[in-house]
Amino acid sequence: MNSPSKDQKILVILDDAQANHLLERLLHSAGYSVVVFTDIASAQKELDKAQPQLVIMGESQDSSTGLSEAEKIIRQYPAVPVLLFVTQDTPALLREALRLGISDYLCPPLRADDLLHAVESSLEKAKRNREWVLLESRRATGHLRQRVDELETLSRLGQSITAELDTDNLLTAIVEAAVELTGAEEGSLLLIDKETGQLYIRASKNFQEDFVRTFRLPIQDTLAGSVLTTGMPVVVDETTPRKIKTAYLVHSLIYVPLLLKTRVIGVLGVDNRNNRLPFQKHDIDLLATLAEYAVIALLNANLFNETRAERNKLETILRRVQDGVVVVDRERRILMFNQAAETALGIIAGEAVGKLASEIVLQPEILALLDANTGSLSTRTEFTTVENHVFSAQFSPIPEVGAAITLHDITYLRNLDRMKNDFVGTVSHDLRSPLTAILGYAELVERAGPVNELQSEFIRRVESSVTNISHLVDDLVNLGRIQTGFDGRNEVFELPNSLDHVVGSYKKALTNRNHPLEIHLPADIPPYYGNPLQIRRMFENILDNCIKYSQPGGKIQIKGKIEQNQVILQFIDEGAGIPAKDLPYVFDKFFRGSNNTSEQTGTGLGLAIVKSVAEAHGGRVWVDSALEQGTTLTVVLPILAPPTP
Secondary structure: OOOOOOOOEEEEEOOOHHHHHHHHHHHHHOOOEEEEEOOHHHHHHHHHHOOOOEEEEEOEEOOEEHHHHHHHHHHHOOOOOEEEEOOOOOHHHHHHHHHHOOOEEEOOOOOHHHHHHHHHHHHHHHHHHHHHHHHHHHHHHHHHHHHHHHHHHHHHHHHHHHHOOOHHHHHHHHHHHHHHHHOOOEEEEEEEOOOOOOEEEEEEEOOOHHHHHHOOEOOOOOHHHHHHHHOOOEEEEEEEEEEEEOOEEEEEEEEEEEEEOOEEEEEEEEEEOOOOOOOOHHHHHHHHHHHHHHHHHHHHHHHHHHHHHHHHHHHHHHHHOOOEEEEEEOOOEEEEEOHHHHHHHOOOHHHHOOOEHHHHOOOHHHHHHHHOOOOOOOOEEEEEOOOOOEEEEEEEEEOOOEEEEEEEEOHHHHHHHHHHHHHHHHHHHHHHHHHHHHHHHHHHHHHHOOOOHHHHHHHHHHHHHHHHHHHHHHHHHHHHHHHHOOOOOOEEEOHHHHHHHHHHHOHHHHHHOOOOEEEEOOOOOOOEEEOHHHHHHHHHHHHHHHHHOOOOOOOEEEEEEEOOOEEEEEEEEOOOOOOHHHHHHOOOOOOOOOOOOOOOOOOOOHHHHHHHHHHHOOOEEEEEEEOOOEEEEEEEEEOOOOOOO
């Protein structure tokens, strides 16, 4: 027996004062700490405050049965043994005491040796019980700790799969986890070599590098191959080593399939070559979970490689494209752009990607395209670089991404257009004198003498043709003056007044063709700074087209609004419309729609003049049309302040 300690406290609960005194003296002399109570209520407070190592209580307490009180203490404090002090030893009492879990009992006449033996025996039994409980607790805790470690490992691998892009490192971590969690000696992940059709080791643990590099395993007549063909795990547990490959013997092994839907793409395995301990079903389940992780890692790697290849392909295409391309997200942050855009906009790739376009792009025309949020504003614009290169920019929304702006260098077109304008202007100017002479002589023919009716008809045709050519020459000269900037007399005037003046001059034409005209202009159009003659000429050409190409009785509308410091005017008719194939060319000189009739005469310069006037005032113009539904021509003119003197 162990020597008693003062720390071993014994609680005595007897209603017999003489017995209490006797027990206290004997236990004190044996080295125990003793606390004596005569009633259970007082003893309960001591029990609640600090548990003793042993309780000795009488058969009867406060007129209640001592056994029932002992049962309460045993249930409340199962680790504290209870000794029962009885006045008379009966078989029924002993049976009931054993049933309740009483550690031992004492019965007079009481000898010191019997008391101490019963106390020491009860304390020793309680100690063994505590040690057993502690051992079982450690075992349960160890199993729980193992499960927690497994879950932590699986959680760590799951996080790595979403964050790790290096497939080799990730697969190696999965194999290492398989070896660690199953307690195996070796682990490997086998995939199919597409060229040979054999299995090779993609990742391994505790294999020599030479073995891994040269390992090749056929699918036919092999354990790993059977996993590929059946899709079922294979477990080996034998006292005699099983040959997997030449010089590759194992005592125990698990192979589980890497399943991609219903297709097996590889095998994950662990084995013991020296240790003869078998694997358990729990190990198979763990390995199957790790195999799922490996499949996800391989899928992520394939998707990443495909995405990277597509991105590289896209970047290669963008680099080779001569036009500039800028892609932005929904917040107008730059996602990518090519070399042509870098040169055109004067920005550097390393400084631009990921930043707001407004922080990088200096061209206000491009920023205006990116900021345009209404359908009334054009998706095209032009700008000139510091090197005098002219670019045409087009805005194209990209669903779920943002938008793209394409830049096309049209410098050579502008140079050709300028050369053409110079040539046309020169020729037009030189044609005026001979045309005037022809018209004058045609008028003098009839004055020189009598002519017959046929000759008079010929003279009228000559005069009509010369008049048409004269109008054409006038339009060409006016167009040349507008484009070259010679007619640049700008002043402040009222746009509604200019429009009213033009409408008044066309009142007879509107009445003859029975066209109802509706004008809806805002009352807050501010005074406009520009060339009133050019603006009036632009309105005349637009209204002339609306009348000319509308069916008699068709309604004509003129709408206006102020938006983003711009005047936006829309001229809407209910004519035959313009074919879609003709829309890109309607502003070209001398172009006439393919659906025009011989009755609809014109020079093909009206819309060219309209565009030139709008651009000369810093604005832009475009046409929306549908066959048999009519045409809408939109003019956007920025509101500019007159220069300060």
